[in-house]
Amino acid sequence: DGGITQSPKYLFRKEGQNVTLSCEQNLNHDAMYWYRQDPGQGLRLIYYSQIVNDFQKGDIAEGYSVSREKKESFPLTVTSAQKNPTAFYLCASRRGRESYNSPLHFGNGTRLTVT
Amino acid sequence: GQNIDQPTEMTATEGAIVQINCTYQTSGFNGLFWYQQHAGEAPTFLSYNVLDGLEEKGRFSSFLSRSKGYSYLLLKELQMKDSASYLCAVRDQDDYKLSFGAGTTVTVRA
Numbered sequence: 373d374g375g376i377t378q379s380p381k382y383l384f385r386k387e388g389q390n391v392t393l394s395c396e397q398n399l400n401h402d403a404m405y406w407y408r409q410d411p412g413q414g415l416r417l418i419y420y421s422q423i424v425n426d427f428q429k430g431d432i433a434e435g436y437s438v439s440r441e442k443k444e445s446f447p448l449t450v451t452s453a454q455k456n457p458t459a460f461y462l463c464a465s466r467r468g469r470e471s472y473n474s475p476l477h478f479g480n481g482t483r484l485t486v487t
Numbered sequence: 488g489q490n491i492d493q494p495t496e497m498t499a500t501e502g503a504i505v506q507i508n509c510t511y512q513t514s515g516f517n518g519l520f521w522y523q524q525h526a527g528e529a530p531t532f533l534s535y536n537v538l539d540g541l542e543e544k545g546r547f548s549s550f551l552s553r554s555k556g557y558s559y560l561l562l563k564e565l566q567m568k569d570s571a572s573y574l575c576a577v578r579d580q581d582d583y584k585l586s587f588g589a590g591t592t593v594t595v596r597a
Contacts, residue, residue: 403583405585407587412495412589413589414491414574414586414587414588414589414590415530415574415576415587416587417584417585417586420583420584422583428583430584431586462529462530473518473535473537475520475522475532475535476520476522476530476532476576476585477532478529478530478531479529480528480529481527481528481529483527
């Protein structure tokens with residue numbers, strides 16, 4: 373079955389350390405996204421990528437970095453510059469621009485705790 | 488930018504109907520999505536509206552009025568498993584960006 377895999381499910385880090393969250397999809401989707409979810413707030417877009425080797429900042433990109441070297445993979449690095457990194461991180465993908473009504477497919481998320 | 492508003496919480500009885508409203512103010516509009524999210528899990532797609540009117544899918548229906556910047560999700564014959572958060576999301580002129588509301592937590596009671 374095709375899907376999106378995020379790993380690990382739970383991640384703990386000390387303040388000041390960079391950490392990379394993995395996201396892999398085998399849906400052959402062109403576009404991939406990273407969202408952050410905090411209690412009482414909607415999903416906020418961190419970065420997104422329309423095609424390989426291209427990505428754009430979302431609404432809250434500061435303190436994060438991404439790469440898109442392969443169609444299947446879109447890892448997110450949470451750097452020490454991110455002021456409040458503890459959150460639930462969701463990766464998503466969708467088909468390309470020509471599929472105008474294509475919904476986002478989400479991974480099961482990674483819950484990051486920084487102490 | 489996008490401004491998307493939904494009620495924070497709603498409670499209903501098993502077997503009843505609940506309507507979740509979503510209002511939005513956007514610089515452009517290219518479709519509205521509803522997602523369901525159980526606690527600690529990934530959101531799952533429920534419905535999509537791009538034209539005015541009602542879309543029906545089994546027990547769930549979604550309505551859109553573009554002129555009013557308004558949508559609702561109607562859940563009929565509520566079941567306990569429908570207890571979840573329901574997210575309204577609007578796609579703007581940039582086809583690749585979806586902006587989400589804060590979500591409405593629905594609690595179904597026996």
